[in-house]
Amino acid sequence: MLVLTRKKNQSITIGDDIEITILAVDGDQVKIGIEAPKNLDIHRKEIYLAIQEENNQAAASVSVAGLEAFLKGR
Secondary structure, three states, rough: OOOOOOOOOOEEEEOOOEEEEEEEEEEEEEEEEOOOOOOOOOOHHHHHHHHHHHHHHHOOOHHHHHHHHHHOOO
């Protein structure tokens, strides 16, 4: 893990397309702004993990027979 120290209005760049800027610091909370391509999904980690869990549950509930029936109906 790369650890960097930044102050308000300072930025970090990731590659050519992503810039993270520190907008405000208030106690133990930091407000950040992220500029990135529109095709890049950006989520808080807890939301990302919830999405992954839902996807895993959905994938586990699909049977091969159900998938074959779906494909035949196309």
